[in-house]
Amino acid sequence: MSEQELAHKSVDYRRKILKYIVKANAGHTGGSLSCIDILNVLYNHTLNVDAGNFSSPDRDRYIQSKGHTVEALYVVLASKGFFPESDLETLCQYKSHYIGHPTRKVHGVEQNTGALGHGLSLSVGAAIAGKLDKKDYKVFTLLGDGELPEGSNWEAALSAAHYKLDNLCAILDKNNLQITGPTTDVCNTDPVDKKFEAFGWEVRHVDGHDIKQLKETFDAIPFVKGKPSMVIAHTVKGKGVSYMENQLKWHHGVPTKQQYADALQELDLQDKNI
Amino acid sequence: MDTTIENIAVTNKANLEVFSATLQELARTDRDIIVVTSDSRGSGKLVPFGQSFPEQIVEVGIAEQNLVGVAAGLASAGKKVFAVSPACFLTARALEQIKNDVAYSNNAVKLIGISAGVSYGALGSTHHSLHDFAVLRTINNLIVVAPADNFETEQAIRLAAETDLPIYLRFGKKAMQLLSTEETTFEFGKGRTIREGADVVIIATGETVAPALKASEKLLRESGIEATVISMHTIKPLDYQLLSEIAEDGKPILTVEEHSVFGGLGEACASYLFENNYRNKFKIIGIPDEYTVTGSQQEIFDHYGISENGIADAALKLCKG
Numbered sequence: 001m002s003e004q005e006l007a008h009k010s011v012d013y014r015r016k017i018l019k020y021i022v023k024a025n026a027g028h029t030g031g032s033l034s035c036i037d038i039l040n041v042l043y044n045h046t047l048n049v050d051a052g053n054f055s056s057p058d059r060d061r062y063i064q065s066k067g068h069t070v071e072a073l074y075v076v077l078a079s080k081g082f083f084p085e086s087d088l089e090t091l092c093q094y095k096s097h098y099i100g101h102p103t104r105k106v107h108g109v110e111q112n113t114g115a116l117g118h119g120l121s122l123s124v125g126a127a128i129a130g131k132l133d134k135k136d137y138k139v140f141t142l143l144g145d146g147e148l149p150e151g152s153n154w155e156a157a158l159s160a161a162h163y164k165l166d167n168l169c170a171i172l173d174k175n176n177l178q179i180t181g182p183t184t185d186v187c188n189t190d191p192v193d194k195k196f197e198a199f200g201w202e203v204r205h206v207d208g209h210d211i212k213q214l215k216e217t218f219d220a221i222p223f224v225k226g227k228p229s230m231v232i233a234h235t236v237k238g239k240g241v242s243y244m245e246n247q248l249k250w251h252h253g254v255p256t257k258q259q260y261a262d263a264l265q266e267l268d269l270q271d272k273n274i
Numbered sequence: 275m276d277t278t279i280e281n282i283a284v285t286n287k288a289n290l291e292v293f294s295a296t297l298q299e300l301a302r303t304d305r306d307i308i309v310v311t312s313d314s315r316g317s318g319k320l321v322p323f324g325q326s327f328p329e330q331i332v333e334v335g336i337a338e339q340n341l342v343g344v345a346a347g348l349a350s351a352g353k354k355v356f357a358v359s360p361a362c363f364l365t366a367r368a369l370e371q372i373k374n375d376v377a378y379s380n381n382a383v384k385l386i387g388i389s390a391g392v393s394y395g396a397l398g399s400t401h402h403s404l405h406d407f408a409v410l411r412t413i414n415n416l417i418v419v420a421p422a423d424n425f426e427t428e429q430a431i432r433l434a435a436e437t438d439l440p441i442y443l444r445f446g447k448k449a450m451q452l453l454s455t456e457e458t459t460f461e462f463g464k465g466r467t468i469r470e471g472a473d474v475v476i477i478a479t480g481e482t483v484a485p486a487l488k489a490s491e492k493l494l495r496e497s498g499i500e501a502t503v504i505s506m507h508t509i510k511p512l513d514y515q516l517l518s519e520i521a522e523d524g525k526p527i528l529t530v531e532e533h534s535v536f537g538g539l540g541e542a543c544a545s546y547l548f549e550n551n552y553r554n555k556f557k558i559i560g561i562p563d564e565y566t567v568t569g570s571q572q573e574i575f576d577h578y579g580i581s582e583n584g585i586a587d588a589a590l591k592l593c594k595g
Contacts, residue, residue, distance in 0.1 A: 057351070057352060104379060104380065110350070111346075111350065111375070111379050111381075112374060112375075112378045112379040113374070114374070115370055115374050117339075118343055118370075118371065118374060118375055120343075121339065121340045121342075121343020121344050121346075121347065121371070121375070122343050122344075122346055122347040122350070122375055122379075123347060124340070124343070124344050124347060125343065125344035125345060125346060125347020125348040125349070125350070125351070126347040126348070126350055126351050127347070128332055128344065128347070128348060129347070129348045129350075129351030129352070129353050130351065132308075132329060132353075133351070133352075151339070152337075152339040152340060152343065152371075155334070155335075155337035155339055155340035156340050156343065156344070158335065158337070158340075159334050159335075159337075159340055159344060162335075163332075
């Protein structure tokens with residue numbers, strides 16, 4: 001898919017994220033908008049995974065550690081044909097499979113996540129299995145910067161380097177905000193690149209909304225043979241909707257009817273300008 | 275069933291040793307068997323396993339959360355994973371990983387809680403697991419098993435390797451009497467009646483089955499009381515059918531476990547029986563709500579009546595009371 005096509009897709013995904021959050025009257029709006037370009041490039045360019053090969057042992061794995069931004073994952077999986085998009089009309093409704101965090105009841109979801117600090121260990125296990133079985137698949141996991149203080153991340157980071165998991169890539173959605181405030185105020189994890197480097201990872205920085213950079217960076221994995229790869233994606237929470245960008249209240253804010261209309265107007269303009 | 279104290283071999287191996295030997299045998303022909311350890315291969319008697327199958331052991335260091343998460347990731351990729359760590363750490367520190375990464379995500383990890391209960395004795399309460407049955411019973415999609423003897427341990431490990439459901443298995447490290455006879459069968463969720471008697475029922479689990487059986491001999495010898503003794507190795511799913519059968523004629527029921535009296539085997543039995551209108555006399559023997567007295571596993575057992583004398587006395591009181 002060309003970068004232009006991917007750019008259009010990102011806009012469309014943003015529309016859909018808002019549509020289903022408004023419909024459900026719930027969701028993690030800001031974080032879904034910060035990570036959607038990453039998911040777009042992963043699923044439409046990088047990952048060898050689709051609805052047809054999802055049960056194949058050779059598929060690439062994507063495990064979303066920051067499970068709360070599930071709306072981004074759902075709209076991407078729907079667009080890839082894992083399930084009809086109309087299913088998302090039931091998001092968070094009574095008896096729906098489409099709950100507010102990833103669940104394997106939804107086709108295409110690798111692991112049930114939502115409690116933070118779990119995705120990296122799960123990914124390390126899947127990556128070790130790939131090495132043991134001499135398979136070529138890669139394992140990707142998306143971490144939030146707010147979840148990094150969970151100690152389990154650092155346990156897993158040690159293991160990933162210890163086992164030289166160059167088939168593992170962690171992507172940090174570094175949008176610098178969490179529910180209480182700026183991550184630097186809540187529990188500063190910077191300089192996070194130096195920390196992962198010290199743990200034995202090869203780290204790259206990328207603009208998490210730049211499709212070209214994301215493509216090229218993921219294409220270059222493993223950055224160094226014998227080392228796990230960390231992509232620090234610098235993102236903007238609420239990206240794409242001006243009044244949401246970098247605003248704490250949109251962590252899980254739901255737009256009003258008017259706000260939703262304004263957002264769609266902005267997104268339409270972005271679409272035209274691609 | 276001809277299972278008297280005389281024809282039981284006095285000592286056998288620790289269940290821990292049977293676990294490691296069985297796993298080693300299975301791994302020889304099944305390359306998908308993977309052991310994950312948290313600096314626990316020595317205490318898990320898995321050093322020979324690691325030497326024989328270096329590619330089938332994954333060491334994560336002292337990091338139980340990562341132990342369970344990595345195990346779940348391995349299982350998700352088709353491996354038959356045994357995550358081995360002291361029960362106290364495995365089921366407390368990594369509880370969220372057990373709940374989410376193993377049970378909720380349905381990754382069929384076999385969680386092996388070694389040196390369970392008060393096996394670590396005088397090392398103290400940090401090293402005791404008297405909460406694990408209670409906590410893990412509340413987690414959906416997890417089988418909870420405490421094998422009594424070498425036979426049950428071997429069977430449980432073989433079955434666990436082949437089942438595609440998450441399982442927690444816990445045992446201690448002291449040599450155990452063999453309680454089985456040749457015709458004994460083993461199945462998760464089916465209690466084993468080791469001895470049958472008309473007067474009282476003793477339902478025990480794990481390493482407390484052995485003293486329960488001794489107590490039954492003492493009851494017969496000294497008081498003429500005939501006790502049924504059941505090894506309820508599977509705490510969840512509990513064998514409700516067997517519970518109904520033994521409760522039917524109103525015999526007193528005694529439960530015994532190396533666990534808090536709260537939330538374990540005893541309360542699981544009690545809630546089933548009460549909800550189903552059985553009103554048998556009932557007593558739970560276990561560790562009371564306190565940090566245990568200092569001592570070896572045996573001394574702690576004796577102190578709290580998880581012993582031949584303690585169980586026999588409690589049974590006698592129930593029968594006479």
